[in-house]
Amino acid sequence: MFEGKKVVAFGERDGVQGPAIAECLSAAGAEVVFTVTECIV
Amino acid sequence: MTAVLKGASSILAHTPDLVPLGSKPTREIPRFEGLGEQCLAHLRSYREAVAYPPNQVFIGNIRPDELAEMKQPWWRNLTADAFREGPYGEIMPQDEFYGLLKAADAFDLIWLEEGFQSQIAAKLRLHPLLGDLKGLGGGRTIAEIRDKLARNEALPLNLGCDLVGCVCQAHEEDEALSASVILEGLSAKASAFLALRHLLARVNPTDPRDIDYLLDFSEGAVGDRYQRGGGNIAKAIGEMAGCLNATGADVKAFCCAPTHAIAIAAALVQAGTFDEVALLGGGSLPKLGMKFQFHVKKDMPILEDTLAAIAILIGKDDGVSPVIRTDAIGVHPICAGASAKEIYEEVAVKPLNKLGKRITDIDKYSTELHNPEITVAAGRPDTPLINYRALGALACLRGEIGKEAMGDFVRTYGMPGFSPTQGHIPAAIPFMGHARDMIMAGRIENTMFMAKGSLFLARMTDLSDAVSVIIERNPATRKEVS
Secondary structure (H helix, E strand, O other): OOOOOEEEEEEEOOOOOHHHHHHHHHHOOOEEEEEEEEOOO | OOEEEEEEEEEEEEOHHHHHHOHHHHHHHHHOOOHHHHHHHOOOOHHHHHOOHHHHHHOOOOOHHHHHOOOOOOOOOOOOOOOOEEOOEEEEOHHHHHHHHHHHOOOOOEEEEHHHHHHHHHHHHOOOOOOOOOOOOOOEOHHHHHHHHHOOOEEEEEEOOEEEEEEEOOOOOOHHHOHHHHHHHHHHHHHHHHHHHHHHHHHOOOOHHHOOEEEEOOOOOOOEOOEOOOOOHHHHHHHHHOOOOOEEEEOOEOEOHHHHHHHHHHHHHHOOOOOEEEEEEOOOOOOOOOOHHHHHHOOOOOOOOEEEEEEEEEEEOOOOOOEEOHHHOEEOOOOOOOOHHHHHHHHHHHHHHHOOOOHHHOOEEEOEOEOHHHHHOOOOOOHHHHHHHHHHHHHHHOOOOOHHHHHHHHHHHOOOOOEOOOOOOOEOHHHHHHHHHHHHOOOOOEEEEEEEEOHHHHOOOOOOEEEEEEEEOOHHHOOOOO
16 A cells, blocks of 8 residues: 555654554555654643 | 552642743744743733642642533633642742742752842741741842853843842853753752652651652753763752651653652562652753743643642551552553553553453543643643543453443543643642542542653653553451451
8 A cells, every 4th residue: 555655654652653653554565764753742 | 568658749839930941932932033022921920820720630629520520721710719728739939939949959059139038038937838948048139140140150030020030050061060950950859849848747747757768750860961860869859858867769761750660669668678758750840831832822821830749658558548559560561562552451451450450440540641721722632531542442442341432431530631741740640649539538449540751752762661550449448348
């Protein structure tokens, strides 16, 4: 689904964290070029 | 030896004139013309801060469940029956807090104008818990203070439009001892001291000399340029509070430092290493006004105008206080995943499994308790709500509740956020005093405190962290059923 796509994963600590997004999108064929999690509080 | 929760105190210091010294305002105000004036125009009065319903919950005059029924926005629907003092602490006004900063200052770095200092010293002598404060004699002339500021060696301490003092840098070249870092450390020390004084003098009267050990879980880290997080602010606070027979250490784990500290303290008591351990969390200066631009834009008061501090006493079983289940501490190990489901599996389900309990066997969950009125106004989520929904979804996946019961799950097992966004402080523990009283009154049987830490912010790992602790009714208080 994401083959050939590059992905930047922005996560949030109390929502969905960056590594979780990256894992999902990698599994869907994306190339994750940057992953970060931020904290809104 | 069982470890019990012997008490918890919660205090606020209303410090509107420190808001411009918070991290975000310090960076943003110089960038936009007029923003400084707008910031000042949106600061609350002390009376408004006291009458703000979440602040009354924080000091224990209102239960969190009652807050859920109160009309929002809370900042526009102030409570008529508001008090400076509550069962867990007080809301201290800014002028007195400046006096407390001075009393916390062992290196003559807080300079207060002599007339102001003498006035505040007199005021604090009348405070029921602070009559013995030392270091409040003397003062500086306003000319000395202005000169220090003109040489860029200090930051101003204002009271409304009046300059009443300054905080000085402690070293000319060491950034770890700059005026802003010194103020950050002294704000944490002074506010945590006030919480500790309330804990030992009112909440659970205890001779400070009976405290064996102190664990600090404050947001900041004190040190110098060679060891920026060197510590040990716990011992500094204990010295100020007269805990003469104690030493201590600082626990660092971002916002789950408080639950780490509870687990460590309970283990130390249970092992017989120490009998009475006091945990301390001071207020965070950098987080004042963190979302102030959004509050200004929405023409609402800047709600991040209070420093918040909490102190917790953990000791040997007294036969009445709720027990800490050291056999079921929840942890998020390095190998665990980062999704909400994986975090809650580790931190909530696994410890419950150890006790043969289900998610719905805990009467109240205390998770991140950030006041949503602060975050939602800034376009951010209602943090407690999303945590309760995630936990409810897990209960649903496990077949403990039906999908239609999700809304009820949040209401029944959760609570609205009521804590200022002061980093470590909102991390589950603002409910500690309420939980103890509600358990001892038989209103609930148990509570799980769950806190998460954003380790990734230090750029050493992309991991987060989480730790949970369960407290439950002391078995000695159960009536035997024949």
